[in-house]
Amino acid sequence: MLRPWRLNIEISRTANKAVYLQIADAVIEAIKSGKLRSGDALPGGRRLAENLKVNRNTVIEALEILIAEGWLISRERKGTFVSEKFRLSEQAKLLPVKPTTAHIYFDDGLPDARLAPMKELSRVYRQLLNRNARWQMLGYNSGLGDEEFREAAAQMLNFNRGMNVSSSQICITRGSQMAMFLSAQCLIEEGDVVFVENPGYKPAWRAFSHAGAELVPVRVDEEGIDVDELEQLLYKTPNIKAVYLTPHHQFPTTVTLSTSRRIKLIELSNQFGFTIIEDDYDNEFQFDQRAFLPVSSFENAHKYIYIGTLSKMVAPVLRMGFLVSDAEFVKKTGSLRKIIDVQGDSIMEQAILQLIKSGEIRRHMKRAIAAYKVKRDFFESLLAYHLRDKVEFKKPDGGLAFWIKPRSGVDLFELNKVLLSKGVQINTPDKFSFKEHIYGIRMGFASLSESQLEEGLISIAKVI
Amino acid sequence: MLRPWRLNIEISRTANKAVYLQIADAVIEAIKSGKLRSGDALPGGRRLAENLKVNRNTVIEALEILIAEGWLISRERKGTFVSEKFRLSEQAKLLPVKPTTAHIYFDDGLPDARLAPMKELSRVYRQLLNRNARWQMLGYNSGLGDEEFREAAAQMLNFNRGMNVSSSQICITRGSQMAMFLSAQCLIEEGDVVFVENPGYKPAWRAFSHAGAELVPVRVDEEGIDVDELEQLLYKTPNIKAVYLTPHHQFPTTVTLSTSRRIKLIELSNQFGFTIIEDDYDNEFQFDQRAFLPVSSFENAHKYIYIGTLSKMVAPVLRMGFLVSDAEFVKKTGSLRKIIDVQGDSIMEQAILQLIKSGEIRRHMKRAIAAYKVKRDFFESLLAYHLRDKVEFKKPDGGLAFWIKPRSGVDLFELNKVLLSKGVQINTPDKFSFKEHIYGIRMGFASLSESQLEEGLISIAKVI
Numbered sequence: 013m014l015r016p017w018r019l020n021i022e023i024s025r026t027a028n029k030a031v032y033l034q035i036a037d038a039v040i041e042a043i044k045s046g047k048l049r050s051g052d053a054l055p056g057g058r059r060l061a062e063n064l065k066v067n068r069n070t071v072i073e074a075l076e077i078l079i080a081e082g083w084l085i086s087r088e089r090k091g092t093f094v095s096e097k098f099r100l101s102e103q104a105k106l107l108p109v110k111p112t113t114a115h116i117y118f119d120d121g122l123p124d125a126r127l128a129p130m131k132e133l134s135r136v137y138r139q140l141l142n143r144n145a146r147w148q149m150l151g152y153n154s155g156l157g158d159e160e161f162r163e164a165a166a167q168m169l170n171f172n173r174g175m176n177v178s179s180s181q182i183c184i185t186r187g188s189q190m191a192m193f194l195s196a197q198c199l200i201e202e203g204d205v206v207f208v209e210n211p212g213y214k215p216a217w218r219a220f221s222h223a224g225a226e227l228v229p230v231r232v233d234e235e236g237i238d239v240d241e242l243e244q245l246l247y248k249t250p251n252i253k254a255v256y257l258t259p260h261h262q263f264p265t266t267v268t269l270s271t272s273r274r275i276k277l278i279e280l281s282n283q284f285g286f287t288i289i290e291d292d293y294d295n296e297f298q299f300d301q302r303a304f305l306p307v308s309s310f311e312n313a314h315k316y317i318y319i320g321t322l323s324k325m326v327a328p329v330l331r332m333g334f335l336v337s338d339a340e341f342v343k344k345t346g347s348l349r350k351i352i353d354v355q356g357d358s359i360m361e362q363a364i365l366q367l368i369k370s371g372e373i374r375r376h377m378k379r380a381i382a383a384y385k386v387k388r389d390f391f392e393s394l395l396a397y398h399l400r401d402k403v404e405f406k407k408p409d410g411g412l413a414f415w416i417k418p419r420s421g422v423d424l425f426e427l428n429k430v431l432l433s434k435g436v437q438i439n440t441p442d443k444f445s446f447k448e449h450i451y452g453i454r455m456g457f458a459s460l461s462e463s464q465l466e467e468g469l470i471s472i473a474k475v476i
Numbered sequence: 477m478l479r480p481w482r483l484n485i486e487i488s489r490t491a492n493k494a495v496y497l498q499i500a501d502a503v504i505e506a507i508k509s510g511k512l513r514s515g516d517a518l519p520g521g522r523r524l525a526e527n528l529k530v531n532r533n534t535v536i537e538a539l540e541i542l543i544a545e546g547w548l549i550s551r552e553r554k555g556t557f558v559s560e561k562f563r564l565s566e567q568a569k570l571l572p573v574k575p576t577t578a579h580i581y582f583d584d585g586l587p588d589a590r591l592a593p594m595k596e597l598s599r600v601y602r603q604l605l606n607r608n609a610r611w612q613m614l615g616y617n618s619g620l621g622d623e624e625f626r627e628a629a630a631q632m633l634n635f636n637r638g639m640n641v642s643s644s645q646i647c648i649t650r651g652s653q654m655a656m657f658l659s660a661q662c663l664i665e666e667g668d669v670v671f672v673e674n675p676g677y678k679p680a681w682r683a684f685s686h687a688g689a690e691l692v693p694v695r696v697d698e699e700g701i702d703v704d705e706l707e708q709l710l711y712k713t714p715n716i717k718a719v720y721l722t723p724h725h726q727f728p729t730t731v732t733l734s735t736s737r738r739i740k741l742i743e744l745s746n747q748f749g750f751t752i753i754e755d756d757y758d759n760e761f762q763f764d765q766r767a768f769l770p771v772s773s774f775e776n777a778h779k780y781i782y783i784g785t786l787s788k789m790v791a792p793v794l795r796m797g798f799l800v801s802d803a804e805f806v807k808k809t810g811s812l813r814k815i816i817d818v819q820g821d822s823i824m825e826q827a828i829l830q831l832i833k834s835g836e837i838r839r840h841m842k843r844a845i846a847a848y849k850v851k852r853d854f855f856e857s858l859l860a861y862h863l864r865d866k867v868e869f870k871k872p873d874g875g876l877a878f879w880i881k882p883r884s885g886v887d888l889f890e891l892n893k894v895l896l897s898k899g900v901q902i903n904t905p906d907k908f909s910f911k912e913h914i915y916g917i918r919m920g921f922a923s924l925s926e927s928q929l930e931e932g933l934i935s936i937a938k939v940i
Contacts, residue, residue, distance in 0.1 A: 033606055077603050080830050134605035139541050141598035142497060186650070186817055193816045218815045329822055351682045352657045352816065353650050358793055366544050 021064055031066055035074035040083055043094055052094040054084065115435035116468040120264065120443070121294065121413035121456040127383060128327035129367070129376045136363045155349040156342065157184025157334075158361045164368050165322075165334055173295065174309040175318070180339040183346055184356050188293060188321040188333035192216045194345040194352075195317045195335055196223035199287060204253035206289075207245065209237050211444035211452070213263045216256055216291060225253065229446035234406075236262050236269030239276045246284050254317075255281070256289040259307055261411035263293065264444045264454035268304055268409070278313045287315040296325055296377060298410035299385040308336065317341070325373055326364055332356075384412060384458055387465075391457040394466055398473045412458040417451055422476045424453060436471045485528055495530055499538035504547055507558055516558040518548065579899035580932040584728065584907070585758065585877035585920035591847060592791035593831070593840045600827045619813040620806065621648025621798075622825045628832050629786075629798055637759065638773040639782070644803040647810055648820050652757060652785040652797035656680045658809040658816075659781045659799055660687035663751060668717035670753075671709065673701050675908035675916070677727045680720055680755060689717065693910035698870075700726050700733030703740045710748050718781075719745070720753040723771055725875035727757065728908045728918035732768055732873070742777045751779045760789055760841060762874035763849040772800065781805070789837055790828055796820075848876060848922055851929075855921040858930055862937045876922040881915055886940050888917060900935045 021038040023031055042048040054060065057075065061068040075092055078084040085095050156162065162179035169175040169182075185191040192215070200206065202224035208217055210229035217227055228245060231238045237257050246252060255277070259269035269277075281288050290308050308318035318336040326332075335345060349355070367373045391414065392407050405416045418427070425440050441449035457465060485502040487495055506512040518524065521539065525532040539556055542548040549559050620626065626643035633639040633646075649655040656679070664670065666688035672681055674693035681691055692709060695702045701721050710716060719741070723733035733741075745752050754772050772782035782800040790796075799809060813819070831837045855878065856871050869880045882891070892902050905913035921929060 030606065073603070077607065080603070080833075130605050134602050136544075137601050137605060138598050139537070139544070141594045141601060142494065143541070186821075189814075189818045190816060215815070215818075222812070222815050331818070331821070348686070350653075351679070351686050352654060354653045354679075354795070357795070357821065369544075 023064060023066060032070045032073040032077070035064065035066070035071065036077045039074070039078055043083055048094050050094055050096050054092045054094075056091065116460060116464045116471075117437040118439070118453075118455040118457075118468060119459055120439055120454050121411060122459045123324050123328050123380070123412060124383075124458045125328055127376075127380050128329075129372055130327060132367060132370075132372045132376075133327060133330075133363060136366045137359070140359055140362055140366075155346040155353075155355050156182065157356050158358065158365070161361045161365045164365060168368075169336065173292075173303075174305040175336070176309070177336055178339075181336050181342050183335050183342050183349065184361065185333045185335060185349070186353070186356060187323060187331035188291065188319050189215055189219070190349075190353075191319045191333045191335035192219040192291070193222075194348055195289060195319065195337075196220045196225070197348055198341065198344045199223075199317070200225045200253055203251055205249050205251050206253055207242060207255040207286075208446070209257050209262060210446040211264055211441075211450045212256075212446070213258060213291065213293075214443065220254075220256065226251075227446070230255075232262055232265055232267070234267050235273055236267050237273070237277075239273045239280065242277075243280060246280060246286075252284055252286045254287040254289050256291065258291045258293060260292050260295055260304055261408060261413075263291075264413070264439075265415045265452065266406075266408040266411055266413060266454075267415075269307070271304070274304075274307050274310065277307060278310055281315055282312065285315070287317060288313060289317045289319065291319045293319075293321060294324065294411045295320065297381060297384055297412055299381065299388060300409040303410065322364065325377060326367065330360055330364070332360060332364065387457055387462070390462060391465055394469050398466075398469045399476075402473065402476055413454050413456045416453045416455055418453075418476050420476050421451075424449075424451070427472075427475060430475050431471060434471050436468050438472075487528060487530060496534045496537040496541070499528065499530070499535065500541045503538070503542055507547055512558050514558050514560050518556045518558075520555065580924060580928045580935075581901040582903070582917070582919040582921075582932060583923055584903055584918050585875060586923045587788050587792050587844070587876060588847075588922045589792055591840075591844050592793075593836055594791060596831060596834075596836045596840075597791060597794075597827060600830045601823070604823055604826055604830075619810040619817075619819050620646070621820050622822065622829070625825045625829045628829060632832075633800065637756075637767075638769040639800070640773070641800055642803075645800050645806050647799050647806050647813065648825065649797045649799060649813070650817070650820060651787060651795035652755065652783050653679055653683070654813075654817075655783045655797045655799035656683040656755070657686075658812055659753060659783065659801075660684045660689070661812055662805065662808045663687075663781070664689045664717055667715055669713050669715050670717055671706060671719040671750075672910070673721050673726060674910040675728055675905075675914045676720075676910070677722060677755065677757075678907065680753075684718075684720065690715075691910070694719075696726055696729055696731070698731050699737055700731050701737070701741075703737045703744065706741075707744060710744060710750075716748055716750045718751040718753050720755065722755045722757060724756050724759055724768055725872060725877075727755075728877070728903075729879045729916065730870075730872040730875055730877060730918075731879075733771070735768070738768075738771050738774065741771060742774055745779055746776065749779070751781060752777060753781045754783065756782065756784045758788065758875045759784065761845060761848055761876055763845065763852060764873040767874065786828065789841060790831065794824055794828070796824060796828065851921055851926070854926060855929055858933050862930075862933045863940075866937065866940055877918050877920045880917045880919055882917075882940050884940050885915075888913075888915070891936075891939060894939050895935060898935050900932050902936075 021035055023034055039048065057068055057071045061071045075084065079086050082095055084092050086092050159179060161184060162182045165182050166177050166179045169177055183194065185194065196219040200220060200223040204225050205228055206220045206225040207228050207230050209232050211232065220227060228249065230242045230245065236259060242255065259274065261268060277288065288307055290306055292306055295303055306318060307313055308316040316337065320334055322332040322334065323330055395403065395405060402420065403416050403418050405414050408414060428438050428440050431438060438453050438455065441451065444450065444454065485499055487498055503512065521532055521535045525535045539548065543550050546559055548556050550556050623643060625648060626646045629646050630641050630643045633641055647658065649658065660683040664684060664687040668689050669692055670684045670689040671692050671694050673696050675696065684691060692713065694706045694709065700723060706719065723738065725732060741752065752771055754770055756770055759767055770782060771777055772780040780801065784798055786796040786798065787794055859867065859869060866884065867880050867882050869878050872878060889904050892904050895902060902917050902919065905915065908914065908918065
């Protein structure tokens, strides 16, 4: 027998959310709260539409999404039911898609997907996909990306980041990792030495190692990479090819490379002939004073590869990055890219281009930066309240993460283990350290909700 | 002064095309036909909406698309105008986006983008993008692709192609080129020999060369790669690593590798220990009898890498491929993929998965195969009518291209030059040949319209 339908869904015609999504979310809420249970049958689409006083297609669209996301299952000729996956006691905690083991994961600084301008993105995707005849016209490009898109990227870099580049110096990639891979493959030969920050960003290191590079770590302090140590190492190292660094909000320590060190680094590059690989992974999130201009924008910086991402400006799920260097090197990366991947995602490039042209990206970034600034300050106050005297940290002037050192010297691997049993997860030092573990936790604050941030910190406070 | 508005747009509420697209297409037609000229002003959105008796937002959406595609330009406080790009005499021929030099390009067998189920794709994209909170949940995956998607791919391969594989043997990639690149990088060491078909598919060769392989060409006849020649070469070649081939509709000659040669190839693979790299790039387009089962599906084929694409099943602009091999090798490709690209396009994987689950892909493929079969037969009749006695060809039993040899022995590079001046383009032998040019033209018939096919062949008939 079917259980009675006991949902009261209030539909708002003026809300900023489509009606079918309001219905879908109401059903999800009902499942999470236990009002609807595993195996419960839903009324038929027609009856549901009458009850809710909406078009039947709207109901069908809501049901489709719920089925696709695994909340409901459809049995032929029998109807639609709440998925068997949800057992009552656990119901509130369950996620139907890829449940993570940790309930609260302090990631390394991912943006908040909820802020992304998905409605606008969805609109331009719809327009683009509906113009299918258009795609017939799109030939294969040079592997560097859509020309108009690269023009827009060059303008943005010149206008906002003090660069002086043309579109021929830009290669659009699928996320910054591909920019790293292409750079490594085109720059490095077996046995070349690449200096890296320690602690630093390991996925980039892997791209260099894969290309045959030998990595040499350089220490990082409160002014960023230690250029004096670097200089000493340069004098005694053969086969110097490049220095890879994250000058703006160093990863993971969040410090900014000081101007004097930037100048010294460029001098060393010119003296020893190495390439500066500058990974400017979160340039756009600056809260207090103006962002430092990239090392690559300095007039006397001649050998550089500047790498960035556009994903964070739009939506983290859209992976798009870029690399900037001299035109000859960029051409080389384009040729390699054709072998790896032919070219980028034309629809995505067109979609983002339209959002840039319409000003939507600019408006979104303004809103996002304001929201992240508030969240950073909130996270700081949480740290001060719950972990006063227990941790050391410096409020970062930008970026989406804090670098935190527990004063107790507690073993961070042990800490993570204990936290995991409480549904909280942190990143352990092996994620950032070259060999010997460097003490500290990089805690992203952007992707978690305010209550998750507080709950997570309370759990940590109880342990250390 | 503004020119008078002289468009009669008939809006159909029952057409299978959204109203804003009907308006946009009517404006494009008017520009192409010369009714609207460069610099012409359009009436304001409000007036246009009144004239057409549609909602003002609908008009705005139509204008946005026309501006985005470059047909119109918007000048602040002045209004909307036909783009200056269109000069009257040329107007009918001009495409606003990426004009190709050739009007009619016989490509190497691309599908018809107009057949793609874009409406359905657009619908699932909208649903997925609107669920932005959902993306927060999606963690990074193993680099092999979404688990559920790989399950679906394994099912498809086992059910339709006689394979016997599990999801752990599949890596989803961005187009088959990336599958080729990953395979090459994980399989080949400097100096290894890879045998290739001659003529053959050069973009794959580049992936092997880049990984350090030495390529050795093997001739192709009407039964596919010549396995006897291959055998002789095997006896005198050191460092044998792999044979790369396109057994199903050989690229470019469209012949199918005979069963006896398939069996011989597998025996040679087991005897000499080389890997069979099987590129099954258009398995799904089979018109007459059943498609041959892949070499990789034979029970005694032990060392194989099977590569395919999903792009052609959905829409050519969506680039998605896969590779299949033993689980250990596939794991290696997944690790490398994380260095290159982190992971695939989660939205696209989810979108295509939904179209697979809803049966839309199956329905689309049925329609598409029926349409391509008609088009193949039509192209054959055109060849017989316009080029009788001038060319030799065999009607392919599948695939989206013909292999054609002019009897006159005309220089194909010269032919292409003359044709280009008439707005027609063909692929020259350098695109397929190892060194010495092999005589023949691969002519794709799917992406061109019936009238383009005829117009193109008439141009060729006039020259040879």
